[in-house]
Amino acid sequence: MEAHIERFFEIWSEAGLPPCYLVGGYPRNTLLGLAGTDLDLTSPAPPQALCALPAPELVLEERAFGLGTVVVKQRFRDALYVYEYTAFRCDNYGRGGAHTPETVRFTDDIREDALRRDFTVNALYMDADGGITDPTGRGLQAVKDKTIEQVTPQTLTQDALRILRMVRFAAELGFAVEPGTWECARAHVRGLADISKERIRDEFVKILMADTKYGNKEGVLCGLHMLKELGAFSYIVPALTEGDGMGQNTQYHAYDVMEHSLRTCACAPPDLVTRLAALLHDLGKPPVFRETGKMYGHDRAGAALAGAALRELRFDRETVDEVCALVGAHMFDLDNRAKRKAVVRMIVKLGEGQFLRLADVREADFCGSGMGAPALSAGKWRETLRELREKDAPLSLRQLAVNGDDVMRELHIPPGKRVGEILFALHAYALKKPSQNSYKNLIRYAKIINTRGNE
Ligand code: ATP
Numbered sequence: 111m112e113a114h115i116e117r118f119f120e121i122w123s124e125a126g127l128p129p130c131y132l133v134g135g136y137p138r139n140t141l142l143g144l145a146g147t148d149l150d151l152t153s154p155a156p157p158q159a160l161c162a163l164p165a166p167e168l169v170l171e172e173r174a175f176g177l178g179t180v181v182v183k184q185r186f187r188d189a190l191y192v193y194e195y196t197a198f199r200c201d202n203y204g205r206g207g208a209h210t211p212e213t214v215r216f217t218d219d220i221r222e223d224a225l226r227r228d229f230t231v232n233a234l235y236m237d238a239d240g241g242i243t244d245p246t247g248r249g250l251q252a253v254k255d256k257t258i259e260q261v262t263p264q265t266l267t268q269d270a271l272r273i274l275r276m277v278r279f280a281a282e283l284g285f286a287v288e289p290g291t292w293e294c295a296r297a298h299v300r301g302l303a304d305i306s307k308e309r310i311r312d313e314f315v316k317i318l319m320a321d322t323k324y325g326n327k328e329g330v331l332c333g334l335h336m337l338k339e340l341g342a343f344s345y346i347v348p349a350l351t352e353g354d355g356m357g358q359n360t361q362y363h364a365y366d367v368m369e370h371s372l373r374t375c376a377c378a379p380p381d382l383v384t385r386l387a388a389l390l391h392d393l394g395k396p397p398v399f400r401e402t403g404k405m406y407g408h409d410r411a412g413a414a415l416a417g418a419a420l421r422e423l424r425f426d427r428e429t430v431d432e433v434c435a436l437v438g439a440h441m442f443d444l445d446n447r448a449k450r451k452a453v454v455r456m457i458v459k460l461g462e463g464q465f466l467r468l469a470d471v472r473e474a475d476f477c478g479s480g481m482g483a484p485a486l487s488a489g490k491w492r493e494t495l496r497e498l499r500e501k502d503a504p505l506s507l508r509q510l511a512v513n514g515d516d517v518m519r520e521l522h523i524p525p526g527k528r529v530g531e532i533l534f535a536l537h538a539y540a541l542k543k544p545s546q547n548s549y550k551n552l553i554r555y556a557k558i559i560n561t562r563g564n565e
């Protein structure tokens with residue numbers, strides 16, 4: 111146990127409060143030899159009791175005080191540690207499927223507190239000496255068997271978000287879901303319709319990044335397959351399910367559109383925007399094919415559908431815009447015949463970071479098709495970008511040695527369209543000849559263009 115936690119327990123016991131426990135991720139991961147989880151504390155003492163702890167190094171912040179939760183910040187050897195403390199409690203759920211407890215009642219019975227938790231592996235309690243209490247009697251065995259098992263038969267019906275938490279823990283930890291729990295999840299997946307989009311989004315993001323938590327390489331694909339088998343995508347990204355069973359040209363594809371999308375996502379590197387773009391890149395295929403009998407234009411249609419799906423999940427604007435741009439561009443140079451000039455134009459259009467993501471999406475797209483063909487275009491693109499960087503080429507207008515003000519002043523022209531046209535021409539020129547990207551050279555060139563009056 112880390113020194114700061116030992117110190118916290120010391121302060122706790124000096125205050126004469128009933129025993130305090132670490133619960134949830136910390137004991138579970140300690141038993142599994144895994145690191146990297148937040149610190150959840152619990153005891154029968156109400157959160158008010160923490161205010162009376164005799165230690166200046168502790169600072170409390172209210173959080174859902176009525177539900178017994180408070181955030182504790184501890185200063186220890188020049189570092190700050192954060193714990194979330196929640197008093198033992200039982201949650202009462204109404205019959206309306208509200209998925210949040212109607213009332214909570216505080217208790218001093220650890221068994222009651224354990225019964226309101228989601229999975230038996232998350233209902234283990236570690237005391238100050240590192241001893242483990244397993245009130246459900248099934249948590250330690252579940253850790254040994256590497257299984258996610260609900261605490262009671264009502265667990266998943268009371269709060270359907272737990273269905274996504276189940277998938278997330280299984281994906282992160284590489285655990286199997288206990289069969290009874292799985293059946294319950296399947297039977298009650300409709301409950302996800304009552305869960306707020308923000309809560310759904312937060313769990314979904316964790317599933318998309320499941321491999322980064324503890325290094326379980328198969329995590330993302332396993333998680334996505336579980337969501338598919340449960341029928342959960344209808345409540346997360348419904349448009350994705352339209353590709354289920356939609357066959358594709360077998361010359362290029364081993365899977366139907368939906369399966370290809372899931373595999374493309376799992377093949378993508380661990381960057382949320384790239385993974386979202388990979389998952390959603392073919393959203394346009396089903397509707398475009400239905401309408402035209404062809405796939406032409408599915409990239410543009412897909413960008414619009416991806417935007418709608420992400421906005422529905424309340425993703426921030428920057429994420430939505432970045433993902434849409436990638437989905438819209440995902441067919442660029444598919445046959446690897448684009449000339450250098452077209453590649454340079456794409457780099458300028460997307461910006462370097464997004465362009466590198468597009469290369470990742472292209473590789474993931476090939477990987478997710480299951481045909482084993484290499485994505486040669488992506489390698490070519492990266493090489494083009496590398497060369498441009500080496501020559502210090504101005505990849506964005508900001509890197510150009512002159513700006514609009516310079517052009518207006520030196521050429522004696524008023525603000526307006528012409529300034530933009532000249533800057534655009536200067537940019538194209540400097541990209542082609544990076545050595546000419548100096549104030550003097552560009553202004554000279556600008557004067558030539560301006561007298562010519564076109565270009
Ligand atoms: P990690 O922090 O590694 O993601 P964790 O198990 O600590 O995993 P938290 O979300 O931090 O998960 O929650 C702490 C504990 O609180 C859980 O282990 C579980 O016992 C309980 N818990 C959290 N959310 C729920 C929920 N929706 N329903 C039931 N119990 C929950």
Ligand code: MG
Pocket residue numbers: 134135136147148149150
């Ligand atoms: Mg936790």
